Amino acid sequence: MAIRGDSKGLESRYLFDMLxxxxxxxxxxxxxxxxxxxxxxxxxxxxxxxxLPGALPRDDQAEGMMDVAAASGVALPFCDGSxxxxxxxxxx
Amino acid sequence: MHAxxxxxxxxxxxxxxxxLRPTARNRQVELELAEARLRxxxxxxxxxxxxxxxxxxxxxxxxxxxxxxxxxxxxxxxxTDLDTQEDLREFAAGLRRSVMPEGLPRRIAALTAGVRExxxxxxxxxxxxxxxxxx
Numbered sequence: 001m002a003i004r005g006d007s008k009g010l011e012s013r014y015l016f017d018m019l020x021x022x023x024x025x026x027x028x029x030x031x032x033x034x035x036x037x038x039x040x041x042x043x044x045x046x047x048x049x050x051x052l053p054g055a056l057p058r059d060d061q062a063e064g065m066m067d068v069a070a071a072s073g074v075a076l077p078f079c080d081g082s083x084x085x086x087x088x089x090x091x092x
Numbered sequence: 093m094h095a096x097x098x099x100x101x102x103x104x105x106x107x108x109x110x111x112l113r114p115t116a117r118n119r120q121v122e123l124e125l126a127e128a129r130l131r132x133x134x135x136x137x138x139x140x141x142x143x144x145x146x147x148x149x150x151x152x153x154x155x156x157x158x159x160x161x162x163x164x165x166x167x168x169x170x171x172t173d174l175d176t177q178e179d180l181r182e183f184a185a186g187l188r189r190s191v192m193p194e195g196l197p198r199r200i201a202a203l204t205a206g207v208r209e210x211x212x213x214x215x216x217x218x219x220x221x222x223x224x225x226x227x
Contacts, residue, residue, distance in 0.1 A: 003183055007173040011112075011219065014168050018110050018223040027102060029095075036112070073095035081104040088099065090113040090147065 005035065012039050019043075024084030029073045033057045034065060036089050041065045048083075050076070096154040103226040109160060111151065111222040115167070116144045119190065123200055124212040130203065133196045135215070140189040151222070160224035167220050174213040177201060183215070 006012060015036070023044040031037055031049030034057040041047050047066035049057065050073070062068050071077050073088075099109055118134035154160055174180050177200060184192040204211055 001176045001179050002174075003179050004173045006170055007214075008169075008171045010168045011170050014166055014219075014221050015110065015112065017166075018108075018164065018221060020108065027099075029099065074098060076098045076102050078102045080101050082102045083107060084104055085108045085110065086099050086103055088109060088111045088113070090111075 011036075015039060019085065025082065026085045026087060027076075027078070027083040028066070028087045028089060030055075030089045031057065031066070031068065032089070034061045036087070037066055045084075048078075096150055096159060100154075100159045100226050105226060107226045109222075109224040109226065111220075111224060113144070113147060113220060114170075115218045115220050116141050117218045120216040121196060122214045122216070123203055124214060125203065125207065126209060129214075132199055132203075132213075133193055135187070135196075136191045136193070137189070139191065151224075155224075158227055161227055162222060163225055164223040165220065167218060170217045170219050172215040172217070174215070175210070177204070177213075180213055 019040065023040060025046045026040070026044045026048070028037055028047060028049045031051050032055055034049065037047055037049055049062070049066045049068045050071040051068075052072065053070040056062075056068050056070055069077060103109065114137070116137060118137045120134055121132045123130045123132050155162055172183065174183060177197060180197055180200065184197070200213060
């Protein structure tokens with residue numbers, strides 16, 4: 001039994017097509033359980049993921065991969081120019 | 093649009109915003125059985141149609157305001173493969189806003205009753221991805 005998301009790898013392919021080779025510092029808004037983050041985190045210098053409380057990854061999901069913060073996209077707790085790239089990952 | 097203004101603020105000049113989200117199209121559910129691909133139905137996404145439209149409008153406003161420039165846009169399918177009806181139940185339980193029609197799992201159960209060979213339940217979701225550059 002298995003649920004295989006992105007089974008054809010298209011999300012990964014399009015994401016890497018859009019990102020530069022040197023990803024740098026990344027802010028991911030709507031990181032959820034880190035599903036998308038796992039795809040690119042090893043190519044980033046640093047990843048910070050934010051989501052609403054209750055939607056954040058567990059410590060074991062985030063450990064070693066990203067820093068997480070409970071925050072809303074309309075009030076980001078970061079200084080100006082803190083990131084090289086941002087990923088807006090929305091799921092409805 | 094306020095969220096996009098905030099994202100712009102925390103991005104360095106010339107930084108990229110990758111905007112990845114589902115379109116308003118319903119998820120399509122297929123059954124692959126033997127050598128046939130059967131279209132079974134759709135998972136209704138209309139509960140989130142308003143939010144998706146607002147997201148589209150906010151993005152367009154941000155482009156019109158000159159906060160970002162759009163460099164590239166593409167659509168693709170996010171495909172989820174499920175091996176069993178139990179997987180389908182687990183998938184349905186994880187849906188937040190979308191609604192799986194009650195008849196859909198029953199239809200799959202009827203089509204796979206007594207089938208000895210493996211089958212695959214495939215769910216296709218149309219996604220849109222933008223690459224935007226912070227001006």
